[in-house]
Amino acid sequence: MQKYSLPAFVFFVLTILKIMKYQWLMILILALTGSGCKSNLEKPKETVVTDPHSFSRPEEVAVRHLSLHLKTDFENKRLSGKVILTIENKTGANQLILDTQKLTIEKTKADNSETSFSLGDNDPYLGQPLSIAINPNTKTVTVYYQTAPDAEALQWLSPEQTSGRRSPFLFTQSEATLARSWIPLQDSPGIRFTYDAEIECPRSLMAVMSAENDTVLHRNGIYHFNMPQPVPSYLMALAVGNLRYQAYDHRCGVYAEPQILDQAYYEFADMPAMIDSASMLYGDYRWGRYDVLVLPPSFPFGGMENPRLTFATPTVIAGDRSLTALIAHELAHSWSGNLVTNATWNDFWLNEGFTTYFESRIMEKIYGKPYADMLAAIADDDLLTTLKDLGSSSPDTRLKMDLKGRNPDDGMSDIAYEKGRLFLTLIEQTVGRKRWDHFLKNYFNTYAFQSMTTEKFRDYLYTNLLSKEDQDKIRTEQWMFEPGLPDNRPLTKSAELDKAAALARDFSDGKPIHTQNLSNWTTHHYLYFLRSLPENLTLEQMIKLDNLFHFNSSRNAEIRNQWLLLCISNHYEPAYSNLEEFLTTVGRRKFLRPLYSALAKTDSGKALALKIYKHARNGYHAVSITTIDQILNYKSATPD
Numbered sequence: 001m002q003k004y005s006l007p008a009f010v011f012f013v014l015t016i017l018k019i020m021k022y023q024w025l026m027i028l029i030l031a032l033t034g035s036g037c038k039s040n041l042e043k044p045k046e047t048v049v050t051d052p053h054s055f056s057r058p059e060e061v062a063v064r065h066l067s068l069h070l071k072t073d074f075e076n077k078r079l080s081g082k083v084i085l086t087i088e089n090k091t092g093a094n095q096l097i098l099d100t101q102k103l104t105i106e107k108t109k110a111d112n113s114e115t116s117f118s119l120g121d122n123d124p125y126l127g128q129p130l131s132i133a134i135n136p137n138t139k140t141v142t143v144y145y146q147t148a149p150d151a152e153a154l155q156w157l158s159p160e161q162t163s164g165r166r167s168p169f170l171f172t173q174s175e176a177t178l179a180r181s182w183i184p185l186q187d188s189p190g191i192r193f194t195y196d197a198e199i200e201c202p203r204s205l206m207a208v209m210s211a212e213n214d215t216v217l218h219r220n221g222i223y224h225f226n227m228p229q230p231v232p233s234y235l236m237a238l239a240v241g242n243l244r245y246q247a248y249d250h251r252c253g254v255y256a257e258p259q260i261l262d263q264a265y266y267e268f269a270d271m272p273a274m275i276d277s278a279s280m281l282y283g284d285y286r287w288g289r290y291d292v293l294v295l296p297p298s299f300p301f302g303g304m305e306n307p308r309l310t311f312a313t314p315t316v317i318a319g320d321r322s323l324t325a326l327i328a329h330e331l332a333h334s335w336s337g338n339l340v341t342n343a344t345w346n347d348f349w350l351n352e353g354f355t356t357y358f359e360s361r362i363m364e365k366i367y368g369k370p371y372a373d374m375l376a377a378i379a380d381d382d383l384l385t386t387l388k389d390l391g392s393s394s395p396d397t398r399l400k401m402d403l404k405g406r407n408p409d410d411g412m413s414d415i416a417y418e419k420g421r422l423f424l425t426l427i428e429q430t431v432g433r434k435r436w437d438h439f440l441k442n443y444f445n446t447y448a449f450q451s452m453t454t455e456k457f458r459d460y461l462y463t464n465l466l467s468k469e470d471q472d473k474i475r476t477e478q479w480m481f482e483p484g485l486p487d488n489r490p491l492t493k494s495a496e497l498d499k500a501a502a503l504a505r506d507f508s509d510g511k512p513i514h515t516q517n518l519s520n521w522t523t524h525h526y527l528y529f530l531r532s533l534p535e536n537l538t539l540e541q542m543i544k545l546d547n548l549f550h551f552n553s554s555r556n557a558e559i560r561n562q563w564l565l566l567c568i569s570n571h572y573e574p575a576y577s578n579l580e581e582f583l584t585t586v587g588r589r590k591f592l593r594p595l596y597s598a599l600a601k602t603d604s605g606k607a608l609a610l611k612i613y614k615h616a617r618n619g620y621h622a623v624s625i626t627t628i629d630q631i632l633n634y635k636s637a638t639p640d
């Protein structure tokens with residue numbers, strides 16, 4: 001039955017009273033309810049969910065717009081300036097609480113007058129709450145501040161760490177809770193705001209943000225940005241470096257250092273097709289432009305879906321466009337994640353599981369099902385390894401996680417990505433692709449620019465798609481809320497990968513190998529071939545492998561990583577200088593983690609790992625440093 005809202009009910013009562021000519025009662029009712037009804041109607045739809053990873057209290061005061069004025073200081077590794085926050089005080093609160101990490105706060109203002117502030121105790125994961133005195137009528141709060149040289153979101157690169165080797169570089173990485181280390185704000189994915197910014201940087205460098213960018217170098221070093229769509233804090237992003245831009249068409253293009261721009265441009269040429277496919281699947285692209293920025297190799301992730309401007313690792317530039325699923329993935333976040341956003345980091349799978357599913361649909365549309373299946377089968381393989389490592393009854397193998405009191409980064413595993421993808425694939429297979437796509441398109445539209453919890457998604461799913469029978473068949477609750485992998489998971493077969501596994505068998509059986517038959521092999525065939533080999537090979541076999549396939553001179557980061565893992569488990573010393581070079585030039589955690597972990601398994605390997613890490617560590621981003629410190633049990637004070 002339809003429920004009537006308060007304004008409708010008031011209108012109904014007033015009409016009755018009007019008919020009965022009770023004017024005085026009408027005035028009284030209007031005075032009591034009138035203003036409340038009006039503001040209820042105008043408020044943006046938002047669910048305020050308690051976020052265990054933020055000190056802010058958006059249910060009291062919400063930041064609606066942010067105006068950022070920052071200057072880069074490469075010499076001292078500092079950003080300094082101010083942020084003006086436009087607030088909505090919902091409850092007449094007398095303080096605004098922001099999240100900060102290692103920020104130096106110089107002064108705060110409420111509207112135009114200086115006001116008092118205090119910083120609370122430091123929490124290792126959450127940083128410090130910043131409380132600023134306001135009054136119920138305060139419209140804007142200004143914070144004058146500086147970042148710390150070791151701010152976790154920021155990586156300040158020396159010229160030697162870039163392709164050009166002549167200019168320094170700065171980039172930010174705000175997800176999950178690092179935005180607070182470069183901007184004092186309400187750092188919770190459930191809160192959205194629009195923003196504008198003025199960034200001042202050295203005259204020879206270009207600044208870009210997750211906002212409208214005008215793609216050209218400004219000779220005065222001053223850049224203005226505007227982000228008209230409301231975004232959560234983890235999508236705040238800035239990069240400054242010697243950058244150039246090249247467009248594919250009116251909607252999209254690539255930023256990179258001039259030395260690698262041509263390679264990058266060639267590699268990502270399917271971007272326009274990806275945007276078309278994605279929009280055809282789940283509705284219009286709602287963010288204006290879609291560009292990709294290629295970062296130096298120390299970028300700790302494969303990609304980051306900063307709105308309008310994906311940040312990407314150069315390690316996907318393989319020369320043959322074979323690793324561009326990453327672009328499909330980050331683009332897909334323009335719907336799953338950036339439009340409909342996980343309300344807290346416990347609901348991370350709503351960002352990543354949906355995106356991984358969506359990525360695979362884009363890949364299928366552009367490159368065909370056998371290709372998409374090959375990627376899915378490799379990902380399934382990764383998931384099984386992760387489940388084995390975590391133990392399938394571990395609470396961390398649930399889609400809905402409990403990360404309270406922990407680093408939200410702990411939730412970044414294949415579970416959110418691949419278990420999430422498998423769950424959605426199972427729903428697709430149960431109800432049929434047509435109904436599922438229709439449902440998803442509506443879901444993104446209905447909740448555009450809002451946040452989502454796992455429970456709210458479940459309710460929407462039950463109301464709009466799944467019958468009780470479907471729910472039982474899929475075992476939706478088990479998939480979302482229980483550990484492990486339910487035994488009704490969809491299985492992906494890949495005939496292409498079967499060929500690679502067969503060749504690996506032939507090789508280990510000592511049968512002759514004819515590499516001339518492999519001309520149509522992709523990166524993924526080689527990866528699977530390497531993974532399918534026995535973990536222990538003889539020295540002769542290692543030499544033969546390298547002679548046949550030239551793995552040790554491969555410049556493809558994925559193949560290089562997989563080959564080096566095999567070299568570590570076989571103590572294959574001819575590859576060690578390659579290993580050292582890889583570990584000192586690349587900072588992508590996806591590669592560092594398994595390589596350092598494999599080394600750490602033996603005494604001699606661990607000694608080598610520590611030797612390399614001691615000088616490589618300085619070149620890594622804080623995110624990678626935290627992970628590798630743990631693997632090697634490294635204390636930064638460890639003497640040389």
Ligand code: BES
Nearest residue numbers: 175176301302303304305326329412590
């Ligand atoms: N949003 C993530 C990166 C991320 C997640 C950063 C959590 C910080 C905390 C991004 O979309 C992503 O998933 N990147 C993947 C690549 C992708 C192709 C699976 C990565 O970096 O490996």
Ligand code: ZN
Nearest residue numbers: 329333352355
């Ligand atoms: Zn992602």
